[in-house]
Amino acid sequence: MSAYAWMDEALCAQTDPDAFHADGSGHGYRAAASICGACPVRKECEAFADRLEGTLSHRDRHGMWGGRVPRRRSARAAATAKQQRDALILRLAARGGMSPEEIAATAGCEVRTVHRVTAAHRDSHGTAA
Structure with a gap:
């Protein structure tokens, strides 16, 4: 098929x-x-x-x-890309051994994004990220 x-x-x-x-x-x-x-x-x-x-x-x-419509598909794709980026940041942070700068370089984002994502995760789950 x-x-x-x-x-x-x-x-x-x-x-x-x-x-x-x-x-x-x-x-x-x-x-x-x-x-x-x-x-x-x-x-x-x-x-x-x-x-x-x-x-x-x-x-x-x-x-x-x-x-x-095109705008809705684009917004959905952007949200999916953000979710995937945030999940990568959290996986790398949980694994340990990488600085926020290294995580940012790997995830293709700014260091402040790494801090924001890990802080939001920590606040919502009450865990260290």
């Missing part, structure tokens, strides 16, 4: 593709939202868009995928 077999069941494949691209009036996604809302493969479509677009900004995303 193909990794794209789910697309055969996509309701968007049975309608006008232009419905999934905004017309600039701000109301261009109404028809697409209705179609996506009833689609049996919406989750697969969302996951596909996530893999396809990665960390692109909303300006570089186009059309509705999985019932989400």
Whole structure:
């Protein structure tokens, strides 16, 4: 079975593709939202868009995928990236042996982010991070 077999069941494949691209009036996604809302493969479509677009900004995303407009998909991707970064910071801090500067360099963030994440974890869990 193909990794794209789910697309055969996509309701968007049975309608006008232009419905999934905004017309600039701000109301261009109404028809697409209705179609996506009833689609049996919406989750697969969302996951596909996530893999396809990665960390692109909303300006570089186009059309509705999985019932989400570009700005919503971008915000969701940013939140996921932040969660993954914070989880990495906490794993490295818990392992010990690395300075906040080394953790920041590994996680690709500022030292103050390391301090903020570990402090928030400590405050919410009452543990040393």
